[in-house]
Each structure stands twice: as structure tokens, then as C-alpha cells.
Amino acid sequence: MSVYVYSITAAAHPRNLGGLVGVGPAPAALRTVEAGPLCAVVSDSPKELRPKRRDLLAHQGVQERLMTDGTVLPLRFGLTAPDDETVRAALEQHRDEYVQRLTALEGCxxxxxxxxxxxxxxxxxxxxxxxxxxxxxxxxxxxxxxxxxxxxxxxxxxxxxxxxxxxxxxxxxxxxxxxxxxxxxxxxxxxxxxxxxxxxxxxxxxxxxxxxxxxxxxxxxxxxxxxxxxxxxxxxx
Structure with a gap:
């Protein structure tokens, strides 16, 4: 099953996601994919994803919750990957870039x-x-x-x-x-x-x-x- 990607944080971010659910008509649980100093917040992606109000709010809710506890790189609505390993590979490949952006956005x-x-x-x-x-x-x-x-x-x-x-x-x-x-x-x-x-x-x-x-x-x-x-x-x- 494909993976919906919400955002990227530092691995040390507390990621308090209790009570939140993912996008889609049958929302999947949120989980994380870690790679060194980075972490992506993801969930299983629905087969069909459209920018309905409920899904937009779910996506935004994840970003806002993460933002209260630390720096977040919020990704645009609708970003998916084939699987967790693809997400992990992307974090590793762009490690320096993502770490740099997290540092630049800290406290903002x-x-x-x-x-x-x-x-x-x-x-x-x-x-x-x-x-x-x-x-x-x-x-x-x-x-x-x-x-x-x-x-x-x-x-x-x-x-x-x-x-x-x-x-x-x-x-x-x-x-x-x-x-x-x-x-x-x-x-x-x-x-x-x-x-x-x-x-x-x-x-x-x-x-x-x-x-x-x-x-x-x-x-x-x-x-x-x-x-x-x-x-x-x-x-x-």
C-alpha cells in the first residue's frame, strides 16, 4: 500500500500525535519513518485522495500539532510514496538539505x-x-x-x-x-x-x-x- 507523507521533523521532535487521524474516507493511524537525524510522519494512503475539506483539515491538523512542540517541514497536501522504504531513502538522500531547512526554520x-x-x-x-x-x-x-x-x-x-x-x-x-x-x-x-x-x-x-x-x-x-x-x-x- 502506498504511503501518504505529511511532514518532516527532527528525530528528536516529540511528535505528540495522539488523537489525530490521517487522510482518507477510512483514516489510517499516523506513524513515523526515521532515518538518522530525520523523521517523516506518514500514514497508509487511501486508494483515491481528493482535496475534500475533511482531508485538508486532517493534513493541516498534523502540521499544527507538530508545530506546537518544535520545528516542522510541512509538506503540501497530496504527497505520496510507494512505501516506507522509499520515504526513508528520500530522507537519507536529502539529509543535509532537510537538516539545513529545519535549522533555518527553528522557532519560526x-x-x-x-x-x-x-x-x-x-x-x-x-x-x-x-x-x-x-x-x-x-x-x-x-x-x-x-x-x-x-x-x-x-x-x-x-x-x-x-x-x-x-x-x-x-x-x-x-x-x-x-x-x-x-x-x-x-x-x-x-x-x-x-x-x-x-x-x-x-x-x-x-x-x-x-x-x-x-x-x-x-x-x-x-x-x-x-x-x-x-x-x-x-x-x-
Missing amino acids: VEYHLKAAVAEDVILRQVLLESSEASALNNEIKAGTSSPELPLALGELVAREVQARHQALAASIAEALSPHTRQQRTSEPAGDDFLSVSFLVDHGHQESFLTAEKGITNEFGADVNLRLSGPLPPYSFV
């Missing part, structure tokens, strides 16, 4: 921040602050403009919106970076202009959260900031 958690600005808010800012956009808009409203002007205004507004998004994203990252070890950006989805993960050590969590709250208060209702965490450091494995 991840926070993920997303940000969006309401379309009407940023359009209003563009029309107020860009004399060119304001002039084009007034000419169109007057009803005597060329048919090409709405297109020109649209292109100008798109450029201005992108520039403002980039400036906002940079200012937020700059304000939070002194309280973090690393940060990783990802492609924003939907209306978001920012999607970034921060690696924060325990000693800086309070100052990081204070800085994030200050940014939220500074922008007020105009910018929608959503912070998730503390999380297992998925983005930094």
Missing part, C-alpha cells in the same frame, strides 16, 4: 497577508490625483469628445491603478520586513493586489502583529488587509 511561523482596494476607491483616487485622467474624464462627460477618448482614459486608468497597487504593495512589505526573517510573494488572485508570506520568529511575532495593525489603522477602510497565521511555514520549506 508563517503569516500570510492579502490586500485589496475597492475599485471605486482607487478609481476616485486616480481621477482626483491624475490631472490627465481628470481632463479626459471631463471631456468625455461634456459629450463633445472623440470616440477614442474613452479607450484612452481606460488605458490610462489601468496604468495608474497598477502603479498604485505596486506602490501600496511595496510600502506594506517595507513596513513589515524589519520584523521578519524572509518573505515570499505569490500571484494575487481576484481583486487582491498583494499576496505575501512572511517568516516570523517567535521573538518578533508581537512586533510584527503590532506593525500590521498599524498599517491597517493607517489605511482604514480603503484597503482590505487579511492576515492569516500563525501557520506552519509551507512557503519556506
Whole structure:
């Protein structure tokens, strides 16, 4: 039977997994596979595995439990191996790399921040602050403009919106970076202009959260900031 792999820890990690179960419709018991200084937390894998809510929560629950007692390399949902020996071989083959990452992540958690600005808010800012956009808009409203002007205004507004998004994203990252070890950006989805993960050590969590709250208060209702965490450091494995 194939093996589902949840995470990697140091062999000395207490791995208190009591009360937790694995993924799948008939969850198997969690167990460990050790190789020298490393250990993988695994279970028998179901024949069919889909990212259902119950299974995602089971996967996340393992990471969060391990995180409370020490450093963990959380693996992405859905990782499987043919058997325990394959897992052990992988731990041995990548021993130095995994040990290095565990050392780098010791005492750290991840926070993920997303940000969006309401379309009407940023359009209003563009029309107020860009004399060119304001002039084009007034000419169109007057009803005597060329048919090409709405297109020109649209292109100008798109450029201005992108520039403002980039400036906002940079200012937020700059304000939070002194309280973090690393940060990783990802492609924003939907209306978001920012999607970034921060690696924060325990000693800086309070100052990081204070800085994030200050940014939220500074922008007020105009910018929608959503912070998730503390999380297992998925983005930094």
C-alpha cells in the first residue's frame, strides 16, 4: 500500500500525535519513518485522495500539532510514496538539505497577508490625483469628445491603478520586513493586489502583529488587509 507523507521533523521532535487521524474516507493511524537525524510522519494512503475539506483539515491538523512542540517541514497536501522504504531513502538522500531547512526554520511561523482596494476607491483616487485622467474624464462627460477618448482614459486608468497597487504593495512589505526573517510573494488572485508570506520568529511575532495593525489603522477602510497565521511555514520549506 502506498504511503501518504505529511511532514518532516527532527528525530528528536516529540511528535505528540495522539488523537489525530490521517487522510482518507477510512483514516489510517499516523506513524513515523526515521532515518538518522530525520523523521517523516506518514500514514497508509487511501486508494483515491481528493482535496475534500475533511482531508485538508486532517493534513493541516498534523502540521499544527507538530508545530506546537518544535520545528516542522510541512509538506503540501497530496504527497505520496510507494512505501516506507522509499520515504526513508528520500530522507537519507536529502539529509543535509532537510537538516539545513529545519535549522533555518527553528522557532519560526508563517503569516500570510492579502490586500485589496475597492475599485471605486482607487478609481476616485486616480481621477482626483491624475490631472490627465481628470481632463479626459471631463471631456468625455461634456459629450463633445472623440470616440477614442474613452479607450484612452481606460488605458490610462489601468496604468495608474497598477502603479498604485505596486506602490501600496511595496510600502506594506517595507513596513513589515524589519520584523521578519524572509518573505515570499505569490500571484494575487481576484481583486487582491498583494499576496505575501512572511517568516516570523517567535521573538518578533508581537512586533510584527503590532506593525500590521498599524498599517491597517493607517489605511482604514480603503484597503482590505487579511492576515492569516500563525501557520506552519509551507512557503519556506
